[in-house]
Amino acid sequence: MTLSIAGVAARPKSVPPKQARKLKLPLRWISPIALVLLWQLASSTGVLSPDKLASPVTIAESAGELIADGQLGDAFAVSITRVFFGFLLGGLVGVVLGLASGLSRWGETLLDPPVQMLRTLPHLGLIPLFILWFGIGEEPKLALVASGVAFPLYLNLHAGIRQTDPGLVEAAKVLGYSRFERIVHVVLPSAVPQTLVGLRIAFGTAWLSLIVAEQINADAGLGFLINNAREFLRTDVVVVGLVVYALLGLTTDALVRLLERRVLRWQKR
Amino acid sequence: MAKAVSVRGLTKAFGPRTVLDGIDLEVEPGEFVALLGRSGCGKSTLLRILAGLDREVQGRAEVPGTVSIAFQQPRLLPWRKVWKNIALGLHRPDGRAVALKALEEVRLTDHADAWPLTLSGGEAQRVSLARALVREPDVLLLDEPFGALDALTRLAMHHLVEDLWIRHKPAVLLVTHDVDEALLLADRILVLDEGRIVATHHVDLPRPRRRASVVEQRTRVLADLGVDVEEAA
Numbered sequence: 074m075t076l077s078i079a080g081v082a083a084r085p086k087s088v089p090p091k092q093a094r095k096l097k098l099p100l101r102w103i104s105p106i107a108l109v110l111l112w113q114l115a116s117s118t119g120v121l122s123p124d125k126l127a128s129p130v131t132i133a134e135s136a137g138e139l140i141a142d143g144q145l146g147d148a149f150a151v152s153i154t155r156v157f158f159g160f161l162l163g164g165l166v167g168v169v170l171g172l173a174s175g176l177s178r179w180g181e182t183l184l185d186p187p188v189q190m191l192r193t194l195p196h197l198g199l200i201p202l203f204i205l206w207f208g209i210g211e212e213p214k215l216a217l218v219a220s221g222v223a224f225p226l227y228l229n230l231h232a233g234i235r236q237t238d239p240g241l242v243e244a245a246k247v248l249g250y251s252r253f254e255r256i257v258h259v260v261l262p263s264a265v266p267q268t269l270v271g272l273r274i275a276f277g278t279a280w281l282s283l284i285v286a287e288q289i290n291a292d293a294g295l296g297f298l299i300n301n302a303r304e305f306l307r308t309d310v311v312v313v314g315l316v317v318y319a320l321l322g323l324t325t326d327a328l329v330r331l332l333e334r335r336v337l338r339w340q341k342r
Numbered sequence: 343m344a345k346a347v348s349v350r351g352l353t354k355a356f357g358p359r360t361v362l363d364g365i366d367l368e369v370e371p372g373e374f375v376a377l378l379g380r381s382g383c384g385k386s387t388l389l390r391i392l393a394g395l396d397r398e399v400q401g402r403a404e405v406p407g408t409v410s411i412a413f414q415q416p417r418l419l420p421w422r423k424v425w426k427n428i429a430l431g432l433h434r435p436d437g438r439a440v441a442l443k444a445l446e447e448v449r450l451t452d453h454a455d456a457w458p459l460t461l462s463g464g465e466a467q468r469v470s471l472a473r474a475l476v477r478e479p480d481v482l483l484l485d486e487p488f489g490a491l492d493a494l495t496r497l498a499m500h501h502l503v504e505d506l507w508i509r510h511k512p513a514v515l516l517v518t519h520d521v522d523e524a525l526l527l528a529d530r531i532l533v534l535d536e537g538r539i540v541a542t543h544h545v546d547l548p549r550p551r552r553r554a555s556v557v558e559q560r561t562r563v564l565a566d567l568g569v570d571v572e573e574a575a
Contacts, residue, residue, distance in 0.1 A: 244417040262421040
């Protein structure tokens with residue numbers, strides 16, 4: 074009896090009442106909106122010159138124009154294609170190597186040492202080599218994105234597989250699972266949460282790699298849009314490009330979260 | 343008739359430490375045997391060897407028939423539904439039907455489609471028992487399956503295990519450090535100490551046994567474990 078009373082009493086403390094939550098969200102918008110207003114004020118009064126940073130209103134107008142004349146759409150398509158194929162390539166390498174070294178002792182002995190050594194290299198620092206190897210076309214950009222994706226996926230998949238509870242594997246052995254069933258039903262599912270962490274990190278580095286790669290030399294894509302705008306002191310277009318990068322990163326992050334919620338339904342929440 | 347379990351001169355050492363020291367043990371088909379001892383006496387090691395999880399041993403340990411096991415922790419796959427946990431590894435096309443029938447025996451049919459992490463400790467342990475029994479084992483190994491449960495749930499589980507044993511009649515090897523549990527359930531109690539079987543007790547009391555009926559024998563078993571029970575206490 075005492076227990077249930079305590080349980081009821083504790084509730085309002087841990088879960089905020091609905092009204093408070095409703096109020097809280099709009100309240101959090103006060104300072105960001107104030108900052109944008111301040112920024113607009115500084116631009117309108119001439120304190121902030123458009124050569125340094127365009128005003129919010131100008132940026133919004135430019136975004137509208139860039140969308141209307143198709144420039145932004147084209148750049149967007151080019152950049153997202155680069156990330157897509159770079160991610161595909163790096164993901165394939167990371168997953169294949171991660172599975173090989175996670176599931177087989179020989180795989181681990183042979184693969185893990187070189188991968189662990191290579192991952193200490195800052196992959197963005199590889200640009201000079203990639204340019205020498207692949208030139209300045211699409212290839213170095215894909216290679217940079219791929220190398221940013223492969224390592225976090227490999228590391229987390231490998232760690233996830235190695236963290237499998239040996240107790241579950243033992244139980245499965247006695248209960249008559251085949252080796253294949255042990256991998257499919259015990260080892261791989263237990264590696265999923267850690268692999269999803271790797272996937273989120275991989276998306277983060279993929280966008281970062283793309284942004285850096287598109288600074289090198291690009292004749293299309295969001296990086297080209299931004300670099301081109303810089304030459305004409307169009308800070309409004311630069312900011313539009315940056316905002317699109319940010320939105321893309323947020324989108325892939327949200328997608329992985331969605332995937333997590335779906336795949337990890339079995340976890341206690 | 344062939345023995346369900348036959349162990350001769352079984353010795354197991356981890357480095358310099360001898361955990362099992364020349365164990366001889368035979369279990370009849372359908373017999374309920376309890377392995378009783380303090381933690382570290384080697385009882386769980388013996389069970390692991392019989393389950394085929396540890397093959398680096400000296401001596402002989404033979405289990406001719408099929409073996410199944412339930413551990414102290416239920417060890418269910420949290421990412422597979424309850425019924426799937428039971429059906430996996432059975433390799434039967436009617437896996438779900440078989441699993442549902444097994445769940446009925448432990449009175450958990452309602453939870454067939456639940457995720458294991460939503461079950462209570464007692465419920466998860468019942469699923470683990472159903473999973474072990476659905477394999478119709480000749481030998482059922484129970485490694486302190488009630489150890490992590492609260493006292494009330496444990497009592498209910500004792501009855502359940504006895505019921506299931508009477509219905510399916512596998513040979514059972516129950517590892518425990520609970521004297522009452524051993525006396526309530528087992529035909530024969532083996533007391534293990536430092537890797538040797540130091541005493542054997544036959545329990546001929548009628549079933550179902552009540553606590554009061556085992557009190558007299560309890561004192562003798564406890565004496566073998568080196569526990570002196572004063573009448574005053």
